[in-house]
Amino acid sequence: MTHTKSEKRPWLGAVLSFFLPGLGHVYIKEWLRSAMWFAFAVSAVLLFVPLPETGSATSMSGAFDAAMAATQDLPLEALLPIWVVRLFSAIDAYWLALQRAPAEEDEAEQCPACGRPVDEDLDFCQWCTTPLPEREGPNGSSEGNNPTEGNAISR
Incomplete structure (x- = not known):
């Protein structure tokens, strides 16, 4: 294992960003990119996932059930943009973590x-x-x- 000054693991940033776009960027302290990737993920969901046609949910469990029902039978056209944002967010977090470590070592x-x-x-x-x-x-x-x-x- 190589010793870097930042001690940030690129693979961990990528995994975090894959599960929640922007979270891996928070791990490597890239605040603006974190907000950007999270906004991309929210935009992809709002633009491509159809709203449920049921009435308004009165309780929290009803809202959760409605959200789960809405995502059960999504077509590929709705899932593809969400998966693309997740994948590119993970790649970006991994690439940034790799780029930051050698630069910090060379400066000192x-x-x-x-x-x-x-x-x-x-x-x-x-x-x-x-x-x-x-x-x-x-x-x-x-x-x-x-x-x-x-x-x-x-x-």
């Missing part, structure tokens, strides 16, 4: 000793305390810092 500088990402404000690795070469320390450049050089006070 890694310690030459332990290979973990290091904080850019420190001049040593916070994991193994190895001094990092060519880093600016609190007193300027870490190379050639001799306390006796350049500290003479001229009068």
Whole structure:
């Protein structure tokens, strides 16, 4: 298993998005795309699933029964757009999760000793305390810092 900084699993985002379009995008923190895919799913249902011809349901169980009855005998023309939205939402979530992981790994500088990402404000690795070469320390450049050089006070 490869270690990524985001720790997001692309397959989990795809599975979540397949069951509820937009949920996998919430998992990978793509908020706008999540809302877009959820809107696509709702639009597909509203446009292609016919409304039940029964009267208004008075109870919650009656509404649930009416919704289940409406979806029992749907033709392929009504189901196909819904399945297409679900499939493409899952593919998009998987693709986004794959694209985000390598970009985050490449941005962070890694310690030459332990290979973990290091904080850019420190001049040593916070994991193994190895001094990092060519880093600016609190007193300027870490190379050639001799306390006796350049500290003479001229009068």
